[in-house]
Amino acid sequence: MVERRGRVRVLVNGVVQAEPFVDFRREVKHSGKGGEQGLLSIAFPPDYAASGRFYLAYTDHRDALRVVELRRSPANPLLARRKSARLVLRIPQPTTKHHGGLLAFGPDKNLYIGVGDGGPSGDPRDVAQRKGVLLGKLLRIDPRPGPARPRKRGRPRRAPYTVPSDNPLVGRPGRNEIFAYGLRNPWRFSFDRSATGDRLTLADVGNDRFEEINILPLSKARGANFGWSHFEGWARFKPGLKRRRTVVPLYRYPTTRHSCSVVGGYVVRDPRLSRIKGREILGRYLYGDFCSRRLFAFRPRPRRAGQRRSFRFEIPGVTSFAQDRSGRIYVLTYNGPVYRIDPARKRVEP
Numbered sequence: 001m002v003e004r005r006g007r008v009r010v011l012v013n014g015v016v017q018a019e020p021f022v023d024f025r026r027e028v029k030h031s032g033k034g035g036e037q038g039l040l041s042i043a044f045p046p047d048y049a050a051s052g053r054f055y056l057a058y059t060d061h062r063d064a065l066r067v068v069e070l071r072r073s074p075a076n077p078l079l080a081r082r083k084s085a086r087l088v089l090r091i092p093q094p095t096t097k098h099h100g101g102l103l104a105f106g107p108d109k110n111l112y113i114g115v116g117d118g119g120p121s122g123d124p125r126d127v128a129q130r131k132g133v134l135l136g137k138l139l140r141i142d143p144r145p146g147p148a149r150p151r152k153r154g155r156p157r158r159a160p161y162t163v164p165s166d167n168p169l170v171g172r173p174g175r176n177e178i179f180a181y182g183l184r185n186p187w188r189f190s191f192d193r194s195a196t197g198d199r200l201t202l203a204d205v206g207n208d209r210f211e212e213i214n215i216l217p218l219s220k221a222r223g224a225n226f227g228w229s230h231f232e233g234w235a236r237f238k239p240g241l242k243r244r245r246t247v248v249p250l251y252r253y254p255t256t257r258h259s260c261s262v263v264g265g266y267v268v269r270d271p272r273l274s275r276i277k278g279r280e281i282l283g284r285y286l287y288g289d290f291c292s293r294r295l296f297a298f299r300p301r302p303r304r305a306g307q308r309r310s311f312r313f314e315i316p317g318v319t320s321f322a323q324d325r326s327g328r329i330y331v332l333t334y335n336g337p338v339y340r341i342d343p344a345r346k347r348v349e350p
Contacts, residue, residue, distance in 0.1 A: 203264030
């Protein structure tokens with residue numbers, strides 16, 4: 001479990017272990033205007049059991065977004081070697097807001113990185129549409145060290161990561177790391193293995209009018225323009241970009257004082273979770289909203305979302321979701337409690 005202040009804690013049979021898996025509090029900036037700084041996510045590659053390597057994303061003391069690689073202790077699998085930290089990528093940010101920061105390995109075994117537009121509100125410099133910068137993008141890299149690069153002086157240096165050769169901008173103008181663009185703050189996204197193939201589910205936090213959720217085949221997400229800051233949800237935000245050149249969100253809802261900051265989740269695939277509080281949930285996309293204290297779900301369809309349903313309980317400060325290898329769903333909160341959707345009782349329990 002990632003703590004905003006900079007620690008990763010281990011939960012064993014419902015008990016939080018006294019010693020953290022890794023303590024990065026000295027490196028992490030966790031406070032500032034907007035409240036969006038801190039240790040933001042952790043990701044384990046498919047070969048973690050053998051390699052022991054994993055990745056953290058966090059805000060450094062200059063407000064940049066950092067992605068670092070660390071390795072598990074060979075003596076204790078519940079501890080990481082802090083001194084093994086290796087910088088993979090650093091992205092400077094213009095403000096303390098809209099950093100994104102989710103790391104997730106996709107079905108292709110590459111690392112996907114959600115990066116926000118960096119603020120300020122409205123993206124006045126239109127960075128989400130500019131392909132020469134990494135802000136407002138979904139990135140895709142192989143985070144392992146790449147081949148050595150020749151240098152004018154000194155010995156060749158290995159690249160900190162490798163760009164997959166089939167990334168959409170390889171050989172074209174723009175940053176090769178970009179997989180998709182036109183995003184405001186892709187705070188949380190996930191991958192769904194459906195009967196028709198792999199899908200990307202991505203929730204983009206709205207500016208002041210609409211929160212949006214995008215669900216589309218991963219193949220169609222490659223090189224996709226999600227429209228920000230010319231479109232917010234289905235509505236035009238500023239002129240200059242034609243709608244047909246962008247991805248139209250599958251679902252959107254109004255941003256209000258009591259309903260804001262969408263928190264993306266997962267399509268539920270655990271067959272034990274047939275119903276919760278009388279609501280069907282299997283096969284539905286489960287997500288949250290920071291301001292409303294509610295969880296919601298709808299059935300993804302090719303052109304439109306099914307009817308949205310909410311559940312008869314409140315969870316204050318929903319900030320993230322997690323899924324284990326058995327398909328069980330967890331809900332993380334700003335104030336500390338971690339909840340698990342209990343298959344036996346078909347409810348959410350802390």
